[in-house]
Amino acid sequence: MAPMALDSPNFSEDSTNHRDGLALEETSDAIDKVNLLKASMRVKNGTATQADVDIYTASQFDAEKDKTQFRQYDDACDRVKDFYREQHTKQTVAYNLRAREDFRNNTRGEMTIWQAMEKLNTLIDESDPDTSLSQIEHLLQSAEAIRRDGKPAWFQLVGLIHDLGKLLFFFGSEGQWDVVGDTFPIGCRFDANSIIYPGTFTANPDATHEVFSSEHGIYAPGCGLDNVMLSWGHDEYLYLICRDQSTLPAEALAMIRYHSFYPWHSAGGYRWMMNEKDEGMLKAVRAFNPYDLYSKSDELPRAEELKAYYMGLINEFFPPREGEGERVIRW
Ligand SMILES: [Fe+2]
Numbered sequence: 547m548a549p550m551a552l553d554s555p556n557f558s559e560d561s562t563n564h565r566d567g568l569a570l571e572e573t574s575d576a577i578d579k580v581n582l583l584k585a586s587m588r589v590k591n592g593t594a595t596q597a598d599v600d601i602y603t604a605s606q607f608d609a610e611k612d613k614t615q616f617r618q619y620d621d622a623c624d625r626v627k628d629f630y631r632e633q634h635t636k637q638t639v640a641y642n643l644r645a646r647e648d649f650r651n652n653t654r655g656e657m658t659i660w661q662a663m664e665k666l667n668t669l670i671d672e673s674d675p676d677t678s679l680s681q682i683e684h685l686l687q688s689a690e691a692i693r694r695d696g697k698p699a700w701f702q703l704v705g706l707i708h709d710l711g712k713l714l715f716f717f718g719s720e721g722q723w724d725v726v727g728d729t730f731p732i733g734c735r736f737d738a739n740s741i742i743y744p745g746t747f748t749a750n751p752d753a754t755h756e757v758f759s760s761e762h763g764i765y766a767p768g769c770g771l772d773n774v775m776l777s778w779g780h781d782e783y784l785y786l787i788c789r790d791q792s793t794l795p796a797e798a799l800a801m802i803r804y805h806s807f808y809p810w811h812s813a814g815g816y817r818w819m820m821n822e823k824d825e826g827m828l829k830a831v832r833a834f835n836p837y838d839l840y841s842k843s844d845e846l847p848r849a850e851e852l853k854a855y856y857m858g859l860i861n862e863f864f865p866p867r868e869g870e871g872e873r874v875i876r877w
């Protein structure tokens with residue numbers, strides 16, 4: 547029997563638990579601030595990529611000029627460092643195999659893309675005036691900035707959905723550390739030159755494992771990122787969903803899967819893993835990055851006015867099955 551379109555999202559049992567969505571988003575915002583700061587530092591010391599320059603120019607970020615902002619970054623750094631100490635301790639091969647096994651064997655909920663956007667919005671409450679944007683606003687701002695620049699429909703749709711994997715936080719993740727934050731390969735040496743706070747891996751058992759701590763670990767040079775296990779979080783989770791349930795092109799899937807892989811797309815690490823396909827994917831991911839980081843300060847979009855347009859894109863790349871008005875996604 548074909549599944550019916552749902553009036554309200556169907557969550558698996560106990561999915562809307564008592565998780566603090568606001569705290570998750572504060573951590574996520576602080577991580578973005580630190581990534582912006584790092585981009586601006588690369589511009590200043592002459593090692594910037596084009597994406598760094600785009601972000602820097604667009605945000606007109608200048609820590610030296612604005613001391614208040616600089617202090618905020620310092621605070622953000624403290625918060626972010628604590629976050630990474632936990633993430634870098636717990637993202638192990640064993641955990642990542644378990645997370646993927648759990649993903650394959652369970653459906654966490656059934657709802658359409660738009661329902662997922664609304665759900666994320668209500669779960670991550672925007673009651674704190676310092677927490678700039680609601681989830682829907684961030685997603686629509688990214689999408690609208692991409693649309694304004696005349697990019698293709700699939701690119702706009704990536705902007706719209708790229709953070710929906712954060713629903714994982716309410717679907718039984720172990721904490722914030724396996725939902726947000728920069729991602730990195732698991733199963734080979736943690737690259738101290740490209741990963742943020744590399745000193746915080748000391749309690750991770752993989753850091754001293756005979757194979758997993760060797761330079762290439764379980765991989766061969768040139769194996770291609772499709773064959774690499776990236777630390778589990780909202781990127782990988784949404785990527786698997788889109789790979790299996792959408793018609794989005796490879797570049798779109800790469801933007802979703804790698805948007806938090808800063809050690810690779812911004813810091814130049816892990817080049818030895820890449821194959822020919824990944825060269826093109828890197829360009830795509832870098833093209834997306836400014837729309838994620840910078841669009842946060844644009845003017846506020848109105849969800850209800852934009853919904854009809856974006857429903858057209860959703861239906862194009864998540865085609866409804868027989869008997870469905872909109873595609874019901876298995877989350
Ligand atoms: Fe994200």
Ligand SMILES: [Fe+2]
Pocket residue numbers: 684708709838
């Ligand atoms: Fe984002």
